[in-house]
Amino acid sequence: MKILNQASAPIYEALKNLKNERIVPFDVPGHKRGKGNQELTGFLGEKCLSVDVNSMKQLDNLCHPVSVIKEAEALCAQAFGAENSFFMVNGTSSCVQAMIMSVCKSGDKIILPRNVHISVINTLIICGAVPIYINPEINVRLGIPLGMSVSKLKLAIEENPDAKAVFVNNPTYYGICSNLVEITSLAHSYGMKVLVDEAHGTHFYFGKNLPISAMKAGADMSAVSMHKSGGSLTQSSILLVGKNINANYVMQIINLTQTTSGSYLLLSSLDISRRNLALDGEKIFEKVFEMAEYARSEINDIGNYYAFSDEIINGDTVFDFDRTKLSINTLDVGLAGIEVYDILRDEYDVQVEFGDIGNILAYISMGDSYKNIERLVGALAEIKRRYKKGKADILDCEYINPTVCLTPKKAFYAEKQSVSLSDSVGNICTEFVMCYPPGIPILAPGELITKEIVDYILYAKEKGCLLTGTEDLTTQNIKILKEDI
Amino acid sequence: MDLWFSEFHTKNVKLSIKVDKQLYSKTDEFQRIDVFDSPEFGIFLTLDGYMMLTQKDEFIYHEMIVHLPMAVHKNAKKVLVIGGGDGGALRELCKYKSLECIDIVEIDKEVVDVCKKYLPFTACGFDDKRVNVYYQDGLKFIRKSKNEYDLIIVDSTDPFGVGEGLFTKEFYGNCYKALKEDGIMVNQHESPFYDEDAVAMKRAHKRICESFDIARVYQAHIPTYPSGHWLFGFASKKYYPIKDLDAKSWQELGIKTRYYNTNLHKGAFMLPNYVEDLLKDVE
Numbered sequence: 001m002k003i004l005n006q007a008s009a010p011i012y013e014a015l016k017n018l019k020n021e022r023i024v025p026f027d028v029p030g031h032k033r034g035k036g037n038q039e040l041t042g043f044l045g046e047k048c049l050s051v052d053v054n055s056m057k058q059l060d061n062l063c064h065p066v067s068v069i070k071e072a073e074a075l076c077a078q079a080f081g082a083e084n085s086f087f088m089v090n091g092t093s094s095c096v097q098a099m100i101m102s103v104c105k106s107g108d109k110i111i112l113p114r115n116v117h118i119s120v121i122n123t124l125i126i127c128g129a130v131p132i133y134i135n136p137e138i139n140v141r142l143g144i145p146l147g148m149s150v151s152k153l154k155l156a157i158e159e160n161p162d163a164k165a166v167f168v169n170n171p172t173y174y175g176i177c178s179n180l181v182e183i184t185s186l187a188h189s190y191g192m193k194v195l196v197d198e199a200h201g202t203h204f205y206f207g208k209n210l211p212i213s214a215m216k217a218g219a220d221m222s223a224v225s226m227h228k229s230g231g232s233l234t235q236s237s238i239l240l241v242g243k244n245i246n247a248n249y250v251m252q253i254i255n256l257t258q259t260t261s262g263s264y265l266l267l268s269s270l271d272i273s274r275r276n277l278a279l280d281g282e283k284i285f286e287k288v289f290e291m292a293e294y295a296r297s298e299i300n301d302i303g304n305y306y307a308f309s310d311e312i313i314n315g316d317t318v319f320d321f322d323r324t325k326l327s328i329n330t331l332d333v334g335l336a337g338i339e340v341y342d343i344l345r346d347e348y349d350v351q352v353e354f355g356d357i358g359n360i361l362a363y364i365s366m367g368d369s370y371k372n373i374e375r376l377v378g379a380l381a382e383i384k385r386r387y388k389k390g391k392a393d394i395l396d397c398e399y400i401n402p403t404v405c406l407t408p409k410k411a412f413y414a415e416k417q418s419v420s421l422s423d424s425v426g427n428i429c430t431e432f433v434m435c436y437p438p439g440i441p442i443l444a445p446g447e448l449i450t451k452e453i454v455d456y457i458l459y460a461k462e463k464g465c466l467l468t469g470t471e472d473l474t475t476q477n478i479k480i481l482k483e484d485i
Numbered sequence: 486m487d488l489w490f491s492e493f494h495t496k497n498v499k500l501s502i503k504v505d506k507q508l509y510s511k512t513d514e515f516q517r518i519d520v521f522d523s524p525e526f527g528i529f530l531t532l533d534g535y536m537m538l539t540q541k542d543e544f545i546y547h548e549m550i551v552h553l554p555m556a557v558h559k560n561a562k563k564v565l566v567i568g569g570g571d572g573g574a575l576r577e578l579c580k581y582k583s584l585e586c587i588d589i590v591e592i593d594k595e596v597v598d599v600c601k602k603y604l605p606f607t608a609c610g611f612d613d614k615r616v617n618v619y620y621q622d623g624l625k626f627i628r629k630s631k632n633e634y635d636l637i638i639v640d641s642t643d644p645f646g647v648g649e650g651l652f653t654k655e656f657y658g659n660c661y662k663a664l665k666e667d668g669i670m671v672n673q674h675e676s677p678f679y680d681e682d683a684v685a686m687k688r689a690h691k692r693i694c695e696s697f698d699i700a701r702v703y704q705a706h707i708p709t710y711p712s713g714h715w716l717f718g719f720a721s722k723k724y725y726p727i728k729d730l731d732a733k734s735w736q737e738l739g740i741k742t743r744y745y746n747t748n749l750h751k752g753a754f755m756l757p758n759y760v761e762d763l764l765k766d767v768e
Binding site: 371375381 | 622624625627628647649650653654655656658659662695
């Protein structure tokens with residue numbers, strides 16, 4: 001292997017060389033560098049289509065990397081301080097899937113917080129692993145679930161010493177971090193692997209004054225959404241692997257479900273973005289940090305909005321806070337987060353990442369400018385002026401403690417019956433119900449449907465959240481376990 | 486030598502002005518600034534390649550954006566100009582002895598400095614003691630102001646690029662808040678003629694109508710702007726632009742103008758049918 005140089009970008013360079021070689025393509029894709037689909041080429045651009053190519057000798061193969069992809073992945077591992085890295089073309093969901101399936105077989109236990117991304121529970125349905133949920137605490141003022149409590153984890157580990165892995169959201173969508181170092185050392189002392197959903201933490205590896213990254217904390221695997229704060233194309237992600245994980249086995253697991261036609265648009269975007277972060281990441285995230293801090297202080301100055309920051313740190317369930325995140329609690333304006341989200345988009349042409357019951361999250365990144373931040377702040381000031389009412393009658397809790405009756409897999413594949421949501425109370429759910437975004441299930445397969453949960457779903461619906469997950473696209477009916485009827 | 490400045494007014498139409506020499510060119514953190522000298526239009530200023538003003542026709546724009554609202558609001562004491570780094574609007578405002586305070590918010594100090602050096606015929610407006618200059622984002626400045634101004638003049642660039650934030654609903658809403666209860670806002674309102682400009686024009690009108698009870702549009706002929714047919718917005722909390730015009734009082738001020746007069750004031754609101762139709766679409 002060559003000496004690694006972070007200024008190089010092997011996949012990107014191989015694609016540029018390919019263009020110069022003027023090879024006559026008698027392979028797929030059939031659009032042949034865009035010539036066969038002029039409308040698409042006109043829309044996406046000739047430059048883009050000319051590198052939408054198939055695996056070939058000089059471009060390596062994602063399913064079995066030996067040259068440029070292997071080199072790019074090695075550079076990436078070095079940049080992130082990991083032992084190995086894998087370029088992933090089906091999003092961070094595919095990283096999550098690969099992590100869990102690499103350490104859990106059917107029937108194996110995995111300890112995780114219930115406020116995980118849908119992709120985690122989806123993986124449990126596929127592989128048959130058994131979830132042991134740790135309930136995240138709630139910050140009642142904000143209505144958001146927090147990080148993983150070390151003492152609760154210890155309890156769960158002692159009750160389930162046979163568990164294979166501990167899964168952590170770090171940071172959460174809202175920027176909340178757990179005590180990753182402590183969690184890792186605790187889990188490792190019981191021989192459990194530590195898997196981290198680091199979808200919102202790419203920048204932790206490059207910026208200053210940010211929470212610790214999973215690899216630095218000693219975690220075994222981490223799923224990194226390079227396309228979120230890292231600047232690569234949507235759907236491109238990175239799976240990071242530590243030294244106590246057999247990377248060749250991980251490759252086999254990835255290949256169980258990975259496409260054999262990995263997109264070079266996505267791969268080159270990972271390669272170029274890694275180079276960018278390795279060379280300029282510190283400077284880039286310093287600017288993001290400053291913009292987020294500026295926006296936060298301006299928004300807090302408006303009054304009634306609460307753009308929270310590291311003052312919520314409590315030493316355990318909020319061990320650290322990612323200050324590049326801009327979450328804004330809207331309840332004191334008298335509006336639900338989702339209502340502010342809708343007003344921003346419909347009336348002010350401002351699209352934020354998501355709105356839930358109590359908060360909106362405005363995603364600040366390397367692509368932002370102060371000019372655009374003024375628009376967000378200006379719009380929020382106007383919304384307050386025009387809509388301000390007393391603190392709204394709003395449900396004060398985002399998280400509802402689930403009762404798990406069956407594993408997700410058993411429930412998902414069981415005999416089912418459709419009933420209306422309001423008639424479903426007391427039965428076992430066999431599908432997901434969630435607001436998207438953020439895509440954290442309110443109900444997962446195998447969980448008891450309670451009145452509290454149904455009320456919450458109806459409330460979220462009334463407020464305008466997009467509910468997804470059920471077979472019934474309108475979420476009026478829900479599929480329950482048949483035996484219960 | 487055959488040196489020309491050209492600006493595309495649409496993809497298929499351009500206006501070219503013969504240039505004698507280029508006096509200045511610089512790209513700063515906001516935009517590219519150029520100053521030219523030309524035989525036909527004299528000195529002219531462009532930002533990102535778009536014509537801002539020429540020595541020959543700037544009087545039309547500046548008189549129409551200042552004297553028209555000033556002839557309606559008889560008690561204006563405090564005025565805010567947003568944009569307008571060339572100083573032309575200030576120059577016209579300074580003709581009113583009754584004004585006590587004229588604030589101007591310009592995002593790009595370089596524009597002001599360049600105008601002071603190369604366009605003294607407009608930048609002379611900065612010399613008045615009543616003028617306070619703030620170099621910052623207009624949207625941010627206005628956000629922090631409440632019930633403060635009698636008149637706000639939005640003298641912006643086009644809604645693509647630096648001036649984009651000054652064509653938004655949040656900006657107009659914040660202007661409403663910054664005005665006193667009988668305040669007036671006038672703004673550069675783009676052109677109704679070419680399709681792309683008309684879209685921006687309609688959008689601005691829609692956004693203004695959402696914030697102000699009284700929102701009217703008036704026109705002027707500005708030869709160096711796309712199509713030459715240019716619009717201004719008149720938005721107000723209380724005064725109507727024609728009904729509340731006090732022609733006699735304004736004439737008694739004895740302000741010398743080359744374009745504006747109180748008859749033209751009324752005429753400027755009489756719009757062509759196709760423009761009325763465009764506006765009705767969004768009202």
